[in-house]
Amino acid sequence: MNILKSNLLLLLLLSPISCSILHSSADLADSYDFIIVGAGPGGSALSNRLFKNPSFSVLLIEAGGANNDSLTINVPLLCTKLTPNTQWDWNYTTTPQTHLNNRVLPFPRGIGLGGTSAVNCLVYTRGSKQNIDKWAELTNDSSWGWESMLPYFKKSEKFNFPVDKHNITNQFNPLFHGFDGYIGVSVPGASRSIDSRIINTTQLLPSQFPFTVDMNTGDQLGVGWVQALIDKGVRSSSVAYLSPSVLARPNLDVLLHTQVSRVLPSSSGNTFTTVEFSNHNNSLQTLTASKELVLSAGSIGTPSILLHSGIGNATTLSSLGIPPLLNLPSVGQNLTDHIGVSTTYLVNSTHTYDTVLRNTSLSTHLLHQWLTTKTGINVDTSENHLAFLRLPSNSPVLRSFGDPAAGNETAHFEFLFQNGLSQFTPSGNYLNIPIGNVSPKSSGSVTINSTNPFSSPLINPNLLSSPVDIHILRHAILTSREFIHSPAWSQYILQDLTNASSVSELDEFIRANAVSFFHPVSTASMSPYGVTEWGVVDPDLRVKGAKGLRIVDASVVPSLPAAHTSAAVYAIAEHAADIIKSAYHTK
Ligand SMILES: Cc1cc2nc3c(=O)[nH]c(=O)nc-3n(C[C@H](O)[C@H](O)[C@H](O)COP(=O)(O)OP(=O)(O)OC[C@H]3O[C@@H](n4cnc5c(N)ncnc54)[C@H](O)[C@@H]3O)c2cc1C
Numbered sequence: 025m026n027i028l029k030s031n032l033l034l035l036l037l038l039s040p041i042s043c044s045i046l047h048s049s050a051d052l053a054d055s056y057d058f059i060i061v062g063a064g065p066g067g068s069a070l071s072n073r074l075f076k077n078p079s080f081s082v083l084l085i086e087a088g089g090a091n092n093d094s095l096t097i098n099v100p101l102l103c104t105k106l107t108p109n110t111q112w113d114w115n116y117t118t119t120p121q122t123h124l125n126n127r128v129l130p131f132p133r134g135i136g137l138g139g140t141s142a143v144n145c146l147v148y149t150r151g152s153k154q155n156i157d158k159w160a161e162l163t164n165d166s167s168w169g170w171e172s173m174l175p176y177f178k179k180s181e182k183f184n185f186p187v188d189k190h191n192i193t194n195q196f197n198p199l200f201h202g203f204d205g206y207i208g209v210s211v212p213g214a215s216r217s218i219d220s221r222i223i224n225t226t227q228l229l230p231s232q233f234p235f236t237v238d239m240n241t242g243d244q245l246g247v248g249w250v251q252a253l254i255d256k257g258v259r260s261s262s263v264a265y266l267s268p269s270v271l272a273r274p275n276l277d278v279l280l281h282t283q284v285s286r287v288l289p290s291s292s293g294n295t296f297t298t299v300e301f302s303n304h305n306n307s308l309q310t311l312t313a314s315k316e317l318v319l320s321a322g323s324i325g326t327p328s329i330l331l332h333s334g335i336g337n338a339t340t341l342s343s344l345g346i347p348p349l350l351n352l353p354s355v356g357q358n359l360t361d362h363i364g365v366s367t368t369y370l371v372n373s374t375h376t377y378d379t380v381l382r383n384t385s386l387s388t389h390l391l392h393q394w395l396t397t398k399t400g401i402n403v404d405t406s407e408n409h410l411a412f413l414r415l416p417s418n419s420p421v422l423r424s425f426g427d428p429a430a431g432n433e434t435a436h437f438e439f440l441f442q443n444g445l446s447q448f449t450p451s452g453n454y455l456n457i458p459i460g461n462v463s464p465k466s467s468g469s470v471t472i473n474s475t476n477p478f479s480s481p482l483i484n485p486n487l488l489s490s491p492v493d494i495h496i497l498r499h500a501i502l503t504s505r506e507f508i509h510s511p512a513w514s515q516y517i518l519q520d521l522t523n524a525s526s527v528s529e530l531d532e533f534i535r536a537n538a539v540s541f542f543h544p545v546s547t548a549s550m551s552p553y554g555v556t557e558w559g560v561v562d563p564d565l566r567v568k569g570a571k572g573l574r575i576v577d578a579s580v581v582p583s584l585p586a587a588h589t590s591a592a593v594y595a596i597a598e599h600a601a602d603i604i605k606s607a608y609h610t611k
Contacts (some may be wrong), residue, residue, distance in 0.1 A: 044271045045090065046279045049303035052311065053277065056083040058604075059299050059313040060320055061284045061329070064139020065593040066577030066600075067320030068262035069180060072206070073601030075276035077610050082276045083311070084266075085301060087283040087325075088112075088136030091263075097142050098259050099394055100252065101402045104446040106143035107132030113143060116324065116483055118540070123466075123488035125535050131483050132542060133324055137280070138261035140322060141590050144542070146252040146259060146405040147440075148209045149412075150177055150592065151585025153242030154431030162582040164552035165563035170242055173595050177240075178202030180594035182264075186213035187257045187403050195249040197238035206264040207594055208255025213403040216443040217375035218455065222247065222409045224512035233507060239412055244435060244586065247411040253590065254405070257398030262594070279303070285477035286333040287317055287573060289349055296333070297572035302478075313572070315608070320577040320597075323544040324481060327356035327470045327579060330548065330560075332477040335567065345475055350569045354560050356470040358549055360584040361485040362541035364460035365497060365534055367504055368445070370519040376453040377401070377444030406446060411439040411507075412462070412586065415499055425492035429463035435586040436463050437500035439507070455508070455517070459500045460541045462586035465490035470547050485540055497538065498530045543589040545581035564603050576600040 046052065058074055060067045063086035071084040091112060096102045107113040108130035116133060120126040134140035150156070153170040160169030181202035186192065187210075195211045226235035226247045236246030253260045266278065281304050288298040288310060298312040319326045327336075334341055336355035338348035380386050380401070394402035412435035415421055429436055442456040468486030472479070488494050501522070508517055524533040551559020551568075560567060561580050567573040578593050585592055605611060 044273070044277045046277055047281060049279060049282065049301075049309055052083070052279065053081065055312070055314050056081045056277070057313065057315040058082045058318060059311060060084045060318045061299065062086065062139060062319070062321035062325060062577065063137045063262065063266070063278065064134065064320060064322055064577065065141050065262040065590050066322070066597045067318070068138070068265040069206070069594050069597035070318060070320060070576050070601055071276060071278075072265040072270055073598065074604065075270075075273055077605060078275060079610065080275060084276070084278045085282050085284060085299070086137060086278065086280050089280050091136035091138060091142050097138075097261070099391070099402045100146055100254050100257070100259050100405050103143070103145045103259070103405055107134075112136060114324070116480055119482055119484040121485070121487050123486075123494075123535065124538060129539050131324075131485075131540060133322060137266065137278070138263045141253070141261040142259070142263065144253075144590060145588075146254060147410065147588040148240070148251040148253050148591050149244070149410070149587035150240045150242075150595075151587035152244045152430060152434040154429075154434045155583070155585035155587065156242075158430045159550070159582045163550045163563045167599070168550070168563060168582075173599065174200070174242070176595040176598040177591060179205050179598045180207050181205040181209050182207060182255065182260075183209050184255055186210050187399050188213045188215070194237050196251060197241055200238060200241045207253060207262075208258075208260030208264065209251050210254045211249045211251055212408040213254070213257055214399070214401050216401070216408050217373060218441060218443045219408055221512045221516065222441055225507055225510045228510050228512055229507075233411065233413070239410065240591075243433065244412045245414065245433060247409060250405065250407055250410050252405045254403065257394065257403035283478065284321065284329055287319070287329060287335075288333070294350070294569060295571040296567070316572050316574060316604070319573070319575045322577050323359065323547045323579045324470055324483060326575055326577055327547040328472060328481045329477070330355045331472045332475070335570070340471075344472065350567070352560050352568060354549060354558050356547050358546040359468045359470055359483075359485055359544050360464065360466070360546050361468075361487065361544045362460045362462055362584070363464060363466075363487045363493065363497065363538050364458050364541040365501070365538040366456055366458045367501060368457075368521045369455040369508065369517050370521060371453050371455050371516055372518050373453055373516065376455075377442075377446070378449055378453045379444075381444075381448045382450075407440040407442050409441045411441075413437055413439070413500075413503065415496065419499070421492065421495040421499065425465075425495070428465040428490075428492055428496075429586065430583070434463060436461065436496050437503070438462050438586070439500075439504055457504050459497065459504055461493050461496045461500065463496070464493045464584070466493050467546070485544060487538065487540065488535070494531055494534055497534050498527065501530060501534075543584065545578045545584050545589060548575050548579035550580050550582045564607070565600050574600070574604070
C-alpha cells in the first residue's frame with residue numbers, strides 16, 4: 025500500500041463525519057445556552073462535559089478546520105514537523121527578545137480542532153504537588169489545590185498500555201492515573217537504544233539522578249519513563265473529547281473556520297454573552313448565548329479577544345482608540361513561559377533516528393508499519409525519558425536570587441533525552457538533550473497595537489528578563505554533562521557539539537540559541553474573589569466585573585507549573601465544567 029492510499033484509509037478511519045460539525049454559520053441553530061470559543065484542551069473538554077447535560081445546548085466555535093485526517097498530526101513521532109510555519113499553526117512570532125540577542129522567535133499555537141494539543145509534542149506532565157497547591161494559595165481557594173485537582177487530572181485521562189505490550193511495572197504508578205477519561209496517556213511503546221544507558225545512569229549516580237517510577241504523582245523529581253498523550257500508538261489531542269459518538273449528540277454543534285473578533289456587551293452594560301465572529305472570512309455576524317459565553321482561545325487568543333472588546337487596561341485601550349468597557353489591567357500581562365536550549369552530542373552508534381531520516385525506504389517501511397499495525401518507533405514522541413531536577417540546596421544561585429520554584433520539591437529544570445535529531449543531517453549520529461528552565465521568574469505580555477481584531481497580537485514572553493533564569497539554564501547544561509559523563513555512556517559519546525565551557529561562553533550559547541518551550545500561561549489569570557488589583561477571573565473563572573463571561577484555558581493558570589502544560593488545562597476544564605454545572609444546579 026503506498027502512502028497516498030494509506031492516508032486515505034486513515035482519513036476514513038479517523039474522520040468524525042457528523043452532522044454537528046458545521047462549516048457554515050448559515051447552519052447554526054437559533055440559540056445556544058453556552059457558546060464556547062476555541063477547540064483546544066480547554067474548549068473541547070468543557071464542551072463535552074456541558075453537552076452531557078441534555079438540557080444544555082452548546083456551540084463550540086473554532087477558527088481552524090478539522091485537521092484530524094492528517095498523518096503528520098496523528099503519527100506521534102512526527103510531532104516536530106507540525107510547527108512552526110505550517111497550515112496547523114497560527115504562525116505567530118515574538119517581539120525581538122532583548123535578552124536573547126534581540127532574536128525574534130517562532131511562537132507556535134495550533135489552529136483547528138484540538139488547538140495546540142493537535143500540534144504539541146505530547147509529553148504528559150502535571151507538575152509538582154507544590155505547583156498546584158500554589159494555585160490554591162494564589163486564588164485563596166482550596167478547590168484549586170493538589171488534593172482537589174488530582175481527581176480532575178485523573179478524570180480527563182485514559183491511561184492505556186503501550187503497544188509493544190512490555191511489562192510496565194515500575195514505569196508508572198496506577199494509583200495516580202485515570203483509566204476511564206478521554207485523553208490517552210501511555211508510556212513508550214517501542215524501545216530505543218539509549219534507554220538502558222539512561223536507566224543505568226540513575227543506578228550509577230542515584231543521589232544526583234534518582235530514578236522515579238512516576239513523575240505525575242505530585243512528587244515529580246527524578247529521571248523516569250515519559251508518559252505521553254498517546255492512545256494505542258496514535259496522538260491523543262483534545263479531539264478525543266469530540267469523538268464521532270459525542271458529535272452525534274443533538275445538543276452540541278461545532279462551527280469550524282470561524283474566527284471570533286470580540287465579545288459584545290448587552291445594552292445594560294456588563295453582561296457579555298454576545299460573540300462577534302467571521303465565518304470563512306465573510307462579514308461579521310453576532311450570536312448571543314442564552315446562558316454564558318466562554319473564552320477558551322488559549323493564552324494568546326483569549327487576551328487578544330478581550331483587549332479588542334475593550335476589556336483590559338482602560339488607559340492603554342483608550343490611547344489605541346478602543347472604547348474601554350471594563351478596566352482590567354492584568355489582561356495580557358504576566359505571560360510566563362518556559363525557556364529551553366538543546367545540547368547535542370555526536371555518538372558512536374548508527375542506532376539513532378538520524379539513520380532513519382537518511383534512509384527513505386526505511387522511513388517508508390516504518391510509516392507503513394505504523395499505518396498497518398500501530399507498532400514501531402513512530403508510536404512514541406521524541407523521547408522515552410525525562411528528568412525533572414533541582415539546583416543543589418546550597419547553590420549560590422538560590423542564595424543570591426531566592427528560589428523561583430514553587431517549593432523545595434519542585435524542579436528548576438528538565439532534560440528530554442532524544443535518540444537522534446528530528447531533522448535530516450547528511451552524516452553523523454546524535455544524542456540530543458533539550459534542556460528547559462521549568463521554574464522561570466521572567467514574565468512578559470500579550471498586547472495589541474491595532475484596532476483590527478484579525479491582526480496578530482504583540483507577543484513578548486520577555487524570556488531571561490529575570491537574571492536567575494539564565495543561571496538556572498547554565499547550571500542545567502553543566503548538570504546534563506555530568507549525566508552523560510557517567511560510565512553508562514562510556515565509548516558512546518564522541519563529541520560534545522556545544523562549544524561552550526566558561527560562564528560567558530555558556531551564557532552566549534544560551535542567548536544565541538534558547539527558544540520558548542511553548543508553555544505560555546497566566547495572561548488572564550485567576551485571583552481571589554473580591555481582589556481587583558490583579559487578575560482577570562475569579563476562582564469560578566468568571567471575568568471580574570462582567571456577567572455571563574468565563575474563561576477556561578491556559579490563560580487562567582495562576583502560576584506556571586514545572587510541567588508541559590496541557591495536562592493542567594484538561595484538569596482546569598474538568599473542574600470548570602463542575603463549577604458551571606453547579607451554578608445551574610445540575611450534574
Ligand atoms: C510546539 C508545541 C509543543 C508543545 N508540547 C507540549 C507537550 O509536549 N505537552 C504538553 O502538555 N503541552 C505542550 N504544549 C502546550 C499545550 O499544547 C498547550 O498548553 C495547550 O494546548 C493549551 O490549551 P488551551 O486550550 O489553553 O489553548 P489551545 O490549545 O491553544 O487552543 C485554543 C484554540 O482556540 C482557537 N482560537 C484562538 N483564537 C480564536 C478566535 N479568535 N476565534 C476562534 N477560535 C480561536 C485556536 O485555533 C485553538 O484551537 C506545546 C505547545 C506547542 C506550541
